[in-house]
Amino acid sequence: MNSNPSALLGLLLSAGLFGTPRPAFALDEAPAPRPVGFAVEKHKNIVYRAGPDSEKERHTLDVYVPKGKKDFPVVLFVHGGAWKWGDKSLYAGIGDAFAARGIGMVICNYRLSPKVQHPAHVEDVAAAFAWTADNIAKYSGNVKELFVCGHSAGGHLVSLVATDPSYLKAEKHSPTEIAGVISISGVYKIYHTEKVFLEPFGKDETICLKASPLTHVAGKHPPFLIVYADKDYEHLDEMAKDMDAALKKVASPCDLMICKDRSHISIIVNLVQSDDPLHQSICEFVTRHAK
DSSP states (O other), X not given: OOOOGGGGHHHHHHTTTTSSOOOSSOGGGSOOOOOOSSOEEEEEEEEOOOSTTOOTTTTEEEEEEETTOOSXXXXXXXXXXXXXXXXXXXXXXXXXXXXXXXXXXXXXXXXXXXXXXXXXXXXXXXXXXHHHHHHGGGGTEEEEEEEEEEETHHHHHHHHHHHOTHHHHTTTOOGGGEEEEEEESOOOXXXXXXXGGHHHHOSOHHHHHXXXXXXXXXXXXXXXXXXXXXXXXXXXXXXXXXXXXXXXXXXXXXXXXXXXXXXXXXHHHGGGSTTSHHHHHHHHHHHHHOO
């Protein structure tokens, strides 16, 4: 990765290093989802991690389910924000859009830097997945059809949970329970020399390598759908291609998708639209890999 700060301008801006952090997208900028099929039932602010170390807001999740449908596939969605900001409430439109198509959505918060560092973020995502696996049947979801999806930093976190089994093992679960991984504009290698990674991961090269999904690609993993925008932040396209190649080298199923006429922000904003190519590809991926 280029160490020139100008080459990482987009990521640095998203991290809030040049001013007030901004959300992944403004709610009034997102086009309204088009109604498709099912009414949507919502369950908000469910605590997925309790105990003395839990945080009231960061250890909660929202569940969106297609009303009246049973045994539907479920996607755990993890937001982006450079591991430093973001909130599940910003992605309510995604929950509505996919639940209307018959796919349950669980959208979680997780602890953020600089208050915490790696591995706190991914530990929270693992705990959110464990909650989903243990509880989604109560909402009529199919526990054998659990997917994970994330955008940007969220793409990194779901990819790491799926490739490094230690995080789910700590929650008495396993990546073998993941039916598929959808990583949108994700990060697959953490560089100890890059400023954007300093607060979330620190300067220790060994820790950064262990935090990199690429480091853990070995043998068979859950099927991946790796996606990036044709106008994405610099280097994310290279990382996506490297992750795709690494998975295919070990004969682990992976689809690589380039979203045309999309940026790092518009790729997620437009996901609420039922006629969006990525929206349709995710629905197809979930249908194909549901067990």
